[in-house]
Amino acid sequence: MLWTKITIMAIAGALGAALANRGIVLFHDAVRAIMPELMEGRMRRREFASLVFGTSFGLLIGFGIPFSLASTIVLSHGLWLGTDIIGAWFPGSYGRIKDADLKSRLGLIGSILSGALFGGLLVVAFETVTMLVARLPVNFFSYMGDLSGPIIFTLAAIPALAVAYQYGVKHGVIAFLITLLGRQLASGMRLAEPDAWAFLAGMLVLTVHAIQEGRCEVAPEESFVVSAEQIKRVRRHLPWIAVLGAVYALASNQGILMEGPQSLIALAQGDRIGAINYTVVRALSFLPLRTMSILATGVFTMDGLGFAPTLGLVSPNAVVAGIAGATVMSIEALGLVYIAKFFNRFPCMLKAANSIRTAMTKLLEIASLVGGMLAAHRMAPGFGFFAVAGLYLLNESAGTPVVRAAIGPVAIILVGITLNLLVLIQLAT
């Protein structure tokens, strides 16, 4: 099992770094945004590489790693931010590879080897750390599961909050009550996963609002400018996009790689339905952003439009997952123009997606803090509450060097290490 995991992650790493190096697919929106500067010669590679490192490394360490440590499922940020950095660092050109000079070819080979090494080492590192921590007097990783409750059960609040952000508090409260009613009805009818039903009820309210609003502000010009050249660039690389979709969905299916912190935590806890719901809501909330970003640059996204992990989780086995992933990511790439046209017709949907993202981010921050406090308290009664609340506010006053959403796992790790040190000097048992 371990070798399968290492192999799949090495393949994913090699693929990600190669695609990043060729400027075909990138993970980080910020990197994709500046990619044309490099391609069109307004920026030198050295400057580009240092910008990529600067925008990605903090997120990799502060977000990708803590959530991955929480479960030994690798958070996609932990892998793809790294492959972005590797691909950006090696030299490369952006025409066809058969026309490329020797330096670009060596750059591609370097990216593939480093990416594979990076992907494989990630698994080895996480497994080793987990094994070592399990031998400590206090195995603090065993408390990471406490993060899951707040994260799994706040899913249903996302649509109602999005309604509140977009259409005002009054509508938000009504949506919230309908969500609550949906949850209680489902649980009264003894349906499995009442929270999933509550979430669906909330999404229904949000959809009704969005349809009622219709073509809200009619923009004088179309929001999305579809450039034939960028579309062509994406389509030319379709085979690689299909391979990426297959690998991504397969890794999700096997519980090796997950797209977001919420779906990862839910999956680690064995709540597959919750994880599936989170992949859908994240995909929807990023839909306009990812579409825009791809159409503006001609560079595809590592996540595609976000549905490959969903298909991976839904699939019964690895083979089906691979085929489904390749299919869905190809459809995503081919469907970009139609999605752009849809958003041009209904520009208010852009705002709805933004509201969902805001709701999702804020809920994760709360869930992460509360989950972190619960876990730390269970680990060290009293001391845990004191330590995590204190760490949260110290982080705030330091200008949030640790991303708020990651405060839970980071706090559990810090409290766990402290506790082990205290046991070592016999100040605690």
Added chain:
Amino acid sequence: MIKINVSGLAAKEIVYKVAELGGDQVDVRVVADIVGAREVAQGKADYYFGACATGGGGALSMAIAILGYANCFTVSTAGKPPKEEEIREAVVSGKKAFGFTSDHVDSAVPLIMKAILAQHNHEN
């Protein structure tokens, strides 16, 4: 009157903060990011603010595509809080679009507004 367009995560919070800091010197509103950046390009608005989880991604990707990278400035990224001196230089050098992380709304917005208001009052 300084016209500022805001988009992205926590857009409403940013708008309240800008309005509070800028008083009657600013006209600030939430818009879709494409509209926001395009109005700046057309001269209908003066500045564009955006927040996302990382500072440079969702926040600025549209602004970079429309206004060009040279007109955009990443004020903060995950783990790298905003710095007053950098922001002042960016405003003085004529940057139009500012991206920061949603974690840094409380620290970034006052610094950007301070620099913009100083620049504006200096010009008049």
